[in-house]
Amino acid sequence: MKYLIIIPAILGMLLVGCATLDKLTEAGTGLAAATGVINADQAQSINKSVSAVGKVFESITPEQEYYIGRTVAATILSKNKPYDSRAMTAYLNTLGQYLSLFSDRPETFGGYHFLVMDSPDINAFAAPGGFILVSRGMLRCCKTEEALAGVLAHEIGHVELNHGLQAIDKSRLTAAATILGTEAAKNLGGKDLAELTKTFENSISDITSTVMNSGYARKFEFQADKAAVTILTRAGYSPNGLVSMLQQMEKNLKPGGHDFAKTHPAPQDRIAELTKLITTPHPADTAARQARFDDTMRGL
Template sequence: MNKLSRYAILLTLAALTGCAAVETVTTIATDVGVQSGALTKAQGESIRKSTQAVSRSMEDFTQEQEYYIGRSVGAIVLGKYSALSDAKVNAYLNLLGQTLAMASDMPELFGGYHFLALNSDDINAFATPGGHIFVTRGLIRCCRTEDALAAVLAHEIGHVQLRHGMKAIEKGRVTEALTILAQESAKSFGSEDVIRLTREFGGAISDITNTMIKNGYSRAYEYQADAVSVTILKRIGYNPAALIDMLNVMARQMKPGGNDFARTHPSPQSRIAELKDNSGIALTSIEPPAVRKERFTKAVGHLL
């Protein structure tokens, strides 16, 4: 058995890694390798297994699964904050938010985007991987115009589009859940599998809510979501400077040491600085057209 030739096959296999059809190619390649005697059966098997493990990542979750993760993350948010049962406000948030979502790079989700106001004076907002987006009355109060509220909702859409929630799930958990799935995918699920999967599901929900509610995403993620917000606002004809205007109001209304954005987000000042540096937004605030002002006041004026 020639050592060099075995390396050649292994090298070819390595070169093929990273291609979309890597598993299929690897399967064929290892079969060829084993049959020609270049690899032992055990070696072939181990290459196959490790390729499968490597190719199992967050991307392997279907949108349907992200939707179910989102529902439970949302239920936890609603355990901390109660919903604002105001049909006028919620209808307006959905009209505005769903329109903005259509202008994002991720306009379609398994169950679509849905928005809900929260009955709290905290300055806070949350977006689940399933497209459930929540905004507190306290944050709506930081918005003086429809453009500013659009900036807030578009920032949350940014977190969904960039899958920041899903990225908060521990890698080991992702692998574990997908391994259970891969083992059992061919046959129907037994109750034992449901219990194992529910354990991973619960873990994933905790990973996401701990990050989202308690610790906050990284500063980089927040700046990225701001950048997406600016893109969406521009695409649809809103004034992107409204995001800066909103952040200025937020800076004045935010209570230091609060358990809301004060804890989970970079300071409004540093977000403004980042926006000026990287998005080149002019500070000069332009008044929105009268029609927009009017409908904004009509929909949320009683909260301000």
């Protein structure tokens, strides 16, 4: 009977947030050890491994996030050819890097960078650390610079909130901690490097399968939309641009498609949440922005 109560209690503690994890686990294992369910050595072992999970997730440094992001972006680009247009890439990066300055996390290890993918599907991906990829199909949902700013701000929001890293199965991080715990030096030996690379491969796979196939949890998408509203407002863009993009997306999406139709909440659901957040009026003076937007998008 004691097992039925105490073991689930410990497992429950394994699922709570990092901040309180160590203390809660110590309390839980202490209780289990005191009541004889587990012995002192087992309790210590559980404490150590839980502590490793908590610390290792926090300890994905911006440097490691950068290496994860590079490989996630390269993996996505291996399935989606880049759209090689110097003018488009320059415009997208000027707009995107401008917007990134207004996020709560303007500085990442290698900075924010943007690229168009040559695909008619409606897609946009934010790889950790700030590698942001937007498809031609997504650009076609944008009729104004405001709308495109909305798309980029949403993706910056995913980076700012570490949504990509959170898609990594926690067991990978425990495995990495185990390997790294044996060796503090920079240069791992052949076997350890091979094991760490396997963990890295699995982590990349967790992120790419989430962003390309299953999609983030709905709450992450709404959080990224909320972050986008903040970024857009600070940057002088109307967040209504994001709403108009979603209205156009609703018309362009093909039911059953392997793009935003599959990975994101329905546009009308996002619009409903967004309209609760938007209070700023649409800026009147948009002519100059529209001219440069139309100029860049011509021929897309």
